[in-house]
Amino acid sequence: MERMTRERDFTDPRIPNRDECVLRYLLDRWANERPDQPHVVFADGAEWTFAELRDKVRTKAAGLRAMGIEQGEHVAVWLPNGPDALIAFYAINYIGAVFVPFNTAYRGQLLQHVIANSGARVLLVHPDLVPRLHEIDLGRVERLVVTTGIEVPEAPRPIQRFDELAGAADETLELARPIEPWDIQSIIYTSGTTGPSKGVLSSYLHMFSNAGPESWPMVDENDRYMCVAPIFHIGGMGPPFVMLARGASVAMIDNFSTEDFWAVAKATQSTVVFLLGVMATFLLKAEPRPDDRDHTVKKAFMVPLTGDAPAFTERFGVDIYTIFNMTEISSPIVSEANPTKIGTCGRVRDGVDVRLVDRNDCEVPIGEIGEMLVRTDRPWAMNSGYNANPEATAEAWRNGWFHTGDAFRRDEDGYFYFVDRVKDAIRRRGENISSFEVEADVCSHPAVREAAAVAVPSEFSEDEVMVIVAPVPGQKLEPRQLAEFLIDTMPYFMVPRYIRILDELPKTPSAKVMKADLRKEGVTSDTWDREAAGLRVRREKFSA
CATH class of the missing domain: 3.30.300.30 (ANL, C-terminal domain)
Known part of the structure; x- marks a missing residue:
């Protein structure tokens, strides 16, 4: 009831309060209201409560502020999944700075491209990745913050150790102004499989709308989301944030393993999983075991939804959902539980408009194939463009709609079916x-x-x-x-x-x-x- 009677920050009812969608205020809120409830658990059994996590985050946030990081500044992060990456993510946002993670596979010209595009002065980096920095021009980067306690190789910039990063939190964490829902929260780079990676500018409200309580109503505050995607991907950095919005928890796992998946899910008491690409196929084609249903998972997102979905539910006892989403948008197409129309991505959710169009942006008839265009009723609920790339921004947002580059068809019942990437x-x-x-x-x-x-x-x-x-x-x-x-x-x-x-x-x-x-x-x-x-x-x- 407290949440319902809390005074609103904004007169527009489409905009949630700051403590419903901005990371700093969310973390403070739950640390006060649910201090002893776990927010993060790890595969090794470690866990952090909301209060413990806030203490860790404030310490590192104060250290970043002591280094001169200002509100709104871009901070680059080049780390694999793990406690350091999550703390860095939360600490950067806690001071109102922008979280800019890089793919750990990047090197050479592609790495140089994203570093230059980010405009970051500070790069948080794992020591194993430091040698790759000698191969490129580091542009504006002035300092490296290196994680873990192992010996650091020779580096091309001055080094600060992450484990020594600290400051006087009470003195350094005051903000120049409140962090607003429309402020940029992160820059997530596209995969770059067909060209240079583009940095997607995402506001806090975009991240909240992407998989928050309104977009994914099937996930609630009693769930624990098992995250196996890398934190530099929307599928890896999104889950901690959207579960924080629910006052719920996330299990942070290093990577996906067919052999260990269900055991890890049970050990971490995970209830929601996201099965991207061939993950579901890998699990279903593994040898059946008598304990296939001996786990805590209740809900799984299967993307894409294949004809194996009923068999998956029968074998593992899990309700299946599916969606269509990409880094730039906010889950415009979502299914009901266990959809019977195999191959569908679901139907348009509330608050989103979707069109299928030809090459001239003219709408195609039902049943015909067209590129999917998207827009939302809520301001800032989708990307804010591509960082330092106005040409790509204008091209994607032409005629006031975001062009996904994906071809779909729609049936008479309003269900959408992915056909292909337009370029594929x-x-x-x-x-x-x-x-x-x-x-x-x-x-x-x-x-x-x-x-x-x-x-x-x-x-x-x-x-x-x-x-x-x-x-x-x-x-x-x-x-x-x-x-x-x-x-x-x-x-x-x-x-x-x-x-x-x-x-x-x-x-x-x-x-x-x-x-x-x-x-x-x-x-x-x-x-x-x-x-x-x-x-x-x-x-x-x-x-x-």
Whole structure:
């Protein structure tokens, strides 16, 4: 009741109070109201209550302020998941500075690009990553804050140790002005799989709207969200923040492991998990065990939603939800529990407008494919543009709508279905082919763990379809046998001509398959050619 009767900070009812959506005030609020309740647990059994976490955060925040970090300043963070990364995230926001994490796989020109784009004077970095800094121009970076207690290699800038970072909190943490919901909270860089990474400017209100109580009503204050995504990804830094908004908790895990997933979920008492890409496939194709339901997970987000969803629920006893989201937007499409329309992303949630359009931004009819455009009723509930990149901002936000670059179709019941990234679409023999749909059919083979479909040049015109697949561990997969399986399950024009088998598909640390690299490699010496093998597909086989 206290929350309902609290005096409002803003007259616009669409804008939550500061202590509902701004990290500093949220942390102070819960440390006062729920001091002994855990907010963060780790795989090793350690946990921090709201009060303990606030003390740690205030100490580091005071240290940052003592270094001269000002409200609104960008602070770069180049750390793997762990306690230091989370404390750095919260401490930076606690003084109203902007959290700017980098992908730990970056190096060379890409690393130099994001450092320059960030405009940061201070870089928090793990000692194992310091040698890569010698390879590049550090631009405006003046000082490195190095984590962990191990010996630090020679560095190209003066060093401050994170474990020694402290200050007089009461004297240094006063703000020049209140931190507002529309202030920039973070800059999250896109994956950069098809070009230079763009820094997405996100306000506190954008992060709150992304997966907060209104966007994800199925997650509440009694849940614990198990986070396995890296903290430099929206899927890694978003969960602690949105669970903080609920006064709830998060389990911070280093990375996803098929073998240990359910045991870690049980050990951390996690109730909500997010299964991105092939994670659900990995778990379902693992050998069944008698304790498959012996865990605490109640809800799972499966993205994308595959035909395996009912089997997943039956085996593991978990309710399945799905969504469509990306770093720049705020979960515009969300499903109900256990959706029966396999392949859907859900329907438009309240407070969001969605259109599917052609290349001229003209809306397409129901059932036809168009690029998804999004806008929200709430101000600042989506990205505030791309950092230091006005051209990309203007292009993405043309005509007053954010252009996702993703192609969808919508059915008569209002359900949306992802078709492809606009740039990943394949055109073969006059037919437009969804790489996403090709991959879904390929992954339906019991021996396939994951797949990527790409276009490669045809000797005739347009494209040929190539799939790169990784088998389920311990199972043998032959290209011809897979091709014969697909001939019986796919339209003739979608059946891949080329099949390449790898142990693992190349991915970014945020678990995105690096299709641009696979497309660039093209038809390699270890690629099987269906037509060269004499296995041809005729149109007549599929005629009505």
